[in-house]
Every structure is written in C-alpha cells, then in structure tokens.
Amino acid sequence: MSFDFTVPDRVRHWQEAIRDFVDCTVIPIEQEVFANGLTDDVRIRLQAAAKAAGVWAPQAAAAVGGGGFGFDEAAVLLEEAGRSLLGPLAINCAAPDEGNIHLLNVVATEAQKERYLVPLVAGDMRSCFAMTEPPPGAGSDPRALRTSATRVDGGWSISGVKHLITGAEGAGLCIVMAANADGSGATMFLIDPDTPGYRITGHARTIDRTMVGGHCRVTFDDVRVDDAAVLGAPGEGFRQAQVRLAPARLTHCMRWLGAARRAHEIALARSVTRELFGEPLAQHGMAQQMLADNEIDLAAARALTWRASWTIAEGDRSTESSSIAKVFVSEAAGRIVDRSVQLCGGLGTSEELVVGRIYADIRAFRIYDGASEVHRMSLAKRAVRRARAETR
The missing domain is CATH 1.10.540.10 (Acyl-CoA dehydrogenase/oxidase, N-terminal domain)
Structure with a gap:
C-alpha cells in the first residue's frame, strides 16, 4: 500500500x-x-x-x-x-x-x-444540463421526472418544463433528461436552442450571481428531434448520467475549495494587519480559533477531494467516495467562508473584500448535485446494507 x-x-x-x-x-x-x-x-x-x-x-x-x-x-x-x-x-x-x-x-x-x-x-459555445424540474417534478428524487419523450415518426417529441437550469440563456447546447412515455426508462437528448418548441421562459433571482446565462426556466413544447439527437442509448439516460454525476460533484469540490481558500487568505491577511484593542486581530484567542479551524477544514476537505478524485482516476465508478467528499467539502467550505466573513467584520459582508460575494455564491453548493441530506441518506443505506450482510 x-x-x-x-x-x-x-x-x-x-x-x-x-x-x-x-x-x-x-x-x-x-x-x-x-x-x-x-x-x-x-x-x-x-x-x-x-x-x-x-x-x-x-x-x-x-x-x-x-x-x-x-x-x-x-x-x-x-x-x-x-x-x-x-x-x-x-x-x-x-x-x-x-x-x-x-x-x-x-x-x-x-x-x-x-x-x-x-x-x-x-469555448466557441456554452451549454446547459436540463434535469431539475419545478415541484412536483424531479429534483433530489430523479424518479419524479415529468418531462416526457414520446416516439414519433422520424424521431422523438419532448415536452415538459425545467427550472434552475444554469447557463441556459445564450447556451448553444442543452442536454435534457426526459422520461420515455412508454415507461422504458429515461433518455438524454442533445437539443439545439433554436429548435421549435424550445423556449427560455423565466429567470430565477438567486443569491449566486457569477454564472453566465443565469438559472433559467426552460419550456419544451413538442420539441421534435431525430434519433441522432439521442445521447447514449434510449432508456439508459439515468445509468449513463452516472458518467457525469460523481466527477461533477468532485469538480465542484475542487473549485469551491479554491474559493474557500481565497476567503481564508483574505481573512488571514486582514487578521495580521487589523488592530483591535491595542493588538492585531490575529493575537486574539477567538480569532485564532477561527483561523485554526479554517486551516483544519481546508486540509481535511482537500484530502477527501484528492482521495475521491484518485479513485475515479483509477477507474472506480462507485459514487460513495464522491458523496462523502461532496457533503464534507460543501459544508466545510461554507464554514470556512462564514468564519472569514466574521473575521473581516463589516467589510466581510461586502463585495469590496470579495468574501461577501463568495459567501453568497457558495451557499447553494450544499443543495445542487445532491443536497447534503440526500447524500447522507444514501450513505446511511449503504452502511446499513453492509452491516446486515456482516450480521448474516
């Protein structure tokens, strides 16, 4: 080893x-x-x-x-x-x-x-991935998928509504997940946004704002495509989406780890230059605890991300290590940025120090690509299955 x-x-x-x-x-x-x-x-x-x-x-x-x-x-x-x-x-x-x-x-x-x-x-075009739907459609539970794909002469007809689709405005490609109307599973399709029936019908005003194309509501009204638009195989959409799922969770971890590190760097620099009650902020015990906890969370988050990334690089398709990393890193990054805001005081809430912007943008990470609670449920079920097998 x-x-x-x-x-x-x-x-x-x-x-x-x-x-x-x-x-x-x-x-x-x-x-x-x-x-x-x-x-x-x-x-x-x-x-x-x-x-x-x-x-x-x-x-x-x-x-x-x-x-x-x-x-x-x-x-x-x-x-x-x-x-x-x-x-x-x-x-x-x-x-x-x-x-x-x-x-x-x-x-x-x-x-x-x-x-x-x-x-x-x-970089000649952007894309979006249309999976999430307004309630009661698919969100944390993909089995609730309501957008449908029906076989027609010459191909498929896709109808339904998606929302919170990041980057949809101005995208040159939409990858959409739809349930096959005959009950034979789900299928991914490659849709050109100028296809008749494809429309951007709204923008969500979210707390994060550094995404080109926003977070959109997309309507599919009898969107007609041929078989060449099928990504993968018909009915295999959920299985083939796993190719994207675990790696995408981890690349989020990588990027947000960098943002959390930047927030900590800003807070650390301010702690050694800002004087309070006659001495630098970094000399106060309560500030030292926050700085130390940030260092610990950064090191632990990086270790989990590297480990999970290595398993994927080695060909492991298991999602367990990516779920563990996603839950921990999303929550640890939130803690790091939150402490950094506190250490920076009033300016920490502003975009002037960047920490405030990071704080607003990073909060959603605990929800997208699987909310922490959903990952915990999945991890617990796996642990229980192992325990039952060992008991038997």
Whole structure:
C-alpha cells in the first residue's frame, strides 16, 4: 500500500501558471464584473487571455483541445482556478460546461463530438444540463421526472418544463433528461436552442450571481428531434448520467475549495494587519480559533477531494467516495467562508473584500448535485446494507 501526495512536475507547472493567471488577469477585473454583471463578452475576453497564457481547459481530453490531465491531477488545477469566482470560467473548467464536456467525451458518438464537444472545449459555445424540474417534478428524487419523450415518426417529441437550469440563456447546447412515455426508462437528448418548441421562459433571482446565462426556466413544447439527437442509448439516460454525476460533484469540490481558500487568505491577511484593542486581530484567542479551524477544514476537505478524485482516476465508478467528499467539502467550505466573513467584520459582508460575494455564491453548493441530506441518506443505506450482510 502506498500513499503518494507528490504533485508531478507538469501539474506543478500548470498550477503555478494558473495561480499567476488568476492573480494577474482575473482578480483585477472582479470588482468590474461584480458591479456590472457577468456577460458573455467578459467570458470571451477572459478565455482569450487564458488561451494566450497556456492554461486552457486542463481537465478536457487533449484529443479535443484540452490539457489532457488525469482526474486526480485536475483536483490540483481546478482548486487553483477556483481562487477567483471567475477563474474556472476563464480557463473553461466551470459548471455546467465542464461536466458536459466530460459526459460528451465518454458517451457521445463521433458525429456528436464533432458537432458539440469540439466547439464546447474550444469555448466557441456554452451549454446547459436540463434535469431539475419545478415541484412536483424531479429534483433530489430523479424518479419524479415529468418531462416526457414520446416516439414519433422520424424521431422523438419532448415536452415538459425545467427550472434552475444554469447557463441556459445564450447556451448553444442543452442536454435534457426526459422520461420515455412508454415507461422504458429515461433518455438524454442533445437539443439545439433554436429548435421549435424550445423556449427560455423565466429567470430565477438567486443569491449566486457569477454564472453566465443565469438559472433559467426552460419550456419544451413538442420539441421534435431525430434519433441522432439521442445521447447514449434510449432508456439508459439515468445509468449513463452516472458518467457525469460523481466527477461533477468532485469538480465542484475542487473549485469551491479554491474559493474557500481565497476567503481564508483574505481573512488571514486582514487578521495580521487589523488592530483591535491595542493588538492585531490575529493575537486574539477567538480569532485564532477561527483561523485554526479554517486551516483544519481546508486540509481535511482537500484530502477527501484528492482521495475521491484518485479513485475515479483509477477507474472506480462507485459514487460513495464522491458523496462523502461532496457533503464534507460543501459544508466545510461554507464554514470556512462564514468564519472569514466574521473575521473581516463589516467589510466581510461586502463585495469590496470579495468574501461577501463568495459567501453568497457558495451557499447553494450544499443543495445542487445532491443536497447534503440526500447524500447522507444514501450513505446511511449503504452502511446499513453492509452491516446486515456482516450480521448474516
């Protein structure tokens, strides 16, 4: 048995390059974006700079224009990108595109890869993944899926409503999950947004605001597609979506770990320069406890993320390690940022110190890609099954 946390030279080189790019190119425009909003023009500008800096799409396969790093190596690089809320978008490893790139690379046909994956990796278009529905439709429970796909002459008819679909406004591709009307499972489809019957019908005003294209309500009204639009196999949608599920949870962990680390860095710097009651804040016992707890949460979150990422890189398709990491990292990151706000005082609630913006954006991480409670339920069921088997 071997535990090797050595970072390879190529990964270390990219890590340093991404750190420099984020510090010198991305962070300087944060306040402009916070004030004016994140648009596709900003995305295009940042992505052009990332390509010029040689830090483009490290997690994507080299064959389609990415950096070609392994999943465990990406854990190091995506954390570094996440130090700015704009960093992952800039180097094209942000959700939902990053998860869709991985899904297409594994499941799509060669023709589908040429049509969608290549331009997605190149940054020539954005994408969205339409799974979540308004109540009583699918959310934490995918079995509640109500959007339906019906066989018709020449292909399929898709009807239903999705909501909270990140990045849908302006996306060039929508991957939609629909239940087969004949009860034969669910199917994923690749939908061009100009297809008749596909409409953006609303925007949710959420507390997080650093997502291009917002969080949208999308209506499918007899959207007609042919068999070439099926991603994977008909009726196998849920099974094939597992290809995206565990890796996407972990790439969220990587990116948000970077954001939490940035909040801690800001709080730490303020703690050694801000004087209260005659001495630096960092000399006060209560502040020291918060700083120490942040260090502990960061180290534990990174260890769980690296371990789970390594299991996937080794070919393990089990979702248990990703569930454990997702629950812990989402909650630990929230604690880290919350303490950082407290340490920064009144300015900690503002976007001026960035900590306030991170605080608002990171809260949703405990809900999307499986709420903490759903993951805990799944983990408990697995533990009980093991205990019963051992008892027998």
